[in-house]
Amino acid sequence: MIKYADRITSLPPYLFAEVDREKHQKIKEGVDIIDLGVGDPDMPTPDYVIDSLCKAAHDPETHQYPSYSGSTVFRDAAVEWMKKRFGIKLDAEKEIITLIGSKEGIAHIPSAFVNVGDYTLCPNPAYPVYSIGTILADGTPYDMPLLAENGFKPDLAKIPSDVAKKAKMLFINYPNNPTAATADKKFFKEVIDFGKDHGTVIVHDNAYSEVTYDGYNAPSILEVPGAMDCCIEFHSLSKTSNMTGWRIGFATGNAEIVTGLGKVKMNVDSGAFLAVQLAAIDALRHSDTFKQKMSKIYRERRDALLVGLYAMGIEMEKPKATFYVWAPVPGKHASIEYAKFLLEKAGIVATPGVGFGKYGEGYVRFSLTRPVERIRQAVERMKDL
Numbered sequence: 001m002i003k004y005a006d007r008i009t010s011l012p013p014y015l016f017a018e019v020d021r022e023k024h025q026k027i028k029e030g031v032d033i034i035d036l037g038v039g040d041p042d043m044p045t046p047d048y049v050i051d052s053l054c055k056a057a058h059d060p061e062t063h064q065y066p067s068y069s070g071s072t073v074f075r076d077a078a079v080e081w082m083k084k085r086f087g088i089k090l091d092a093e094k095e096i097i098t099l100i101g102s103k104e105g106i107a108h109i110p111s112a113f114v115n116v117g118d119y120t121l122c123p124n125p126a127y128p129v130y131s132i133g134t135i136l137a138d139g140t141p142y143d144m145p146l147l148a149e150n151g152f153k154p155d156l157a158k159i160p161s162d163v164a165k166k167a168k169m170l171f172i173n174y175p176n177n178p179t180a181a182t183a184d185k186k187f188f189k190e191v192i193d194f195g196k197d198h199g200t201v202i203v204h205d206n207a208y209s210e211v212t213y214d215g216y217n218a219p220s221i222l223e224v225p226g227a228m229d230c231c232i233e234f235h236s237l238s239k240t241s242n243m244t245g246w247r248i249g250f251a252t253g254n255a256e257i258v259t260g261l262g263k264v265k266m267n268v269d270s271g272a273f274l275a276v277q278l279a280a281i282d283a284l285r286h287s288d289t290f291k292q293k294m295s296k297i298y299r300e301r302r303d304a305l306l307v308g309l310y311a312m313g314i315e316m317e318k319p320k321a322t323f324y325v326w327a328p329v330p331g332k333h334a335s336i337e338y339a340k341f342l343l344e345k346a347g348i349v350a351t352p353g354v355g356f357g358k359y360g361e362g363y364v365r366f367s368l369t370r371p372v373e374r375i376r377q378a379v380e381r382m383k384d385l
């Protein structure tokens with residue numbers, strides 16, 4: 001009889017399973033589904049990155065085990081990008097580590113800092129890996145509700161002092177998935193002060209830093225004085241350069257925190273394929289022009305979707321970052337019920353907010369990862385509901 005470990009059986013259930021099942025059923029029945037559920041860019045990786053990969057893959061020197069902490073040239077390019085983009089000077093040797101996608105680093109970092117019984121402070125609703133990485137490290141995630149009245153930012157004053165004392169890590173993510181909220185440096189300063197007061201490692205997930213519109217530029221937490229004392233920031237090329245399948249990102253910040261993550265990784269993986277790291281250098285070097293191109297596309301899609309939501313009487317502000325729209329569920333319906341209703345009546349897939357945590361109840365998340373014509377079709381169908 002096979003028995004799973006408690007840490008596996010205690011993982012939260014996959015709440016999208018029911019909606020997924022119905023989606024596949026509808027597809028089987030021949031229904032034209034407009035899938036606004038997935039957080040995966042629909043547009044290809046730019047050609048210059050693909051060309052660079054092909055060239056690098058033909059060089060046998062890329063075929064061996066890569067360096068654990070990442071190739072020097074990739075880390076130098078990441079330092080150069082952080083300097084150009086945020087004005088931050090970093091040490092490529094000590095303050096940057098290459099990741100096999102940022103999810104890998106986020107999932108591994110609790111193992112470096114959390115002992116049994118320690119808390120990590122996790123936003124809710126959130127990208128699930130903060131709490132799941134904690135559970136896999138035998139720690140206890142403590143929910144920080146992200147509420148509309150606080151601009152979807154955690155209220156740090158509400159964290160009980162006994163929890164704060166045992167909080168080894170605090171996760172934040174702005175621009176935010178799933179709420180699309182943004183944060184300013186004043187908020188980051190509050191988080192840094194909390195980290196310094198409580199000896200808590202601050203993890204900022206900046207995966208959507210380059211998915212912004214209307215002239216908004218997302219900051220790095222590392223721009224704020226004091227951040228290098230207690231923070232690490234995760235960056236990903238997945239959303240920035242349409243490279244989700246390539247598995248490449250990096251973490252940067254306080255040297256001891258980066259070293260801690262490196263100690264875990266050194267024992268569980270053997271680094272990212274060197275040819276991918278070399279191609280990612282080209283992605284970073286062109287990220288500014290690519291960002292402008294993509295932001296125009298997502299902005300058009302966002303505006304098209306909001307026309308539909310407003311027509312349905314859904315009131316919400318225009319998000320200025322991420323490719324998500326976090327829409328309040330009309331009436332008093334549960335988010336799963338509403339997602340099923342959209343699927344059943346209009347063939348539209350949206351993600352129920354509760355799947356991101358209990359404080360996501362009352363919302364559904366629409367992804368702008370479909371062409372604008374499809375989003376317009378979705379809007380037409382929603383208008384008829």
Ligand SMILES: Cc1ncc(COP(=O)(O)O)c(C=O)c1O
Pocket residue numbers: 039100101102103104127173176177205207235236237238244248249
């Ligand atoms: C908030 C957030 N962080 C991190 C990731 C992981 O990105 P990747 O592992 O592709 O770098 C995602 C992916 O959806 C995300 O939404």
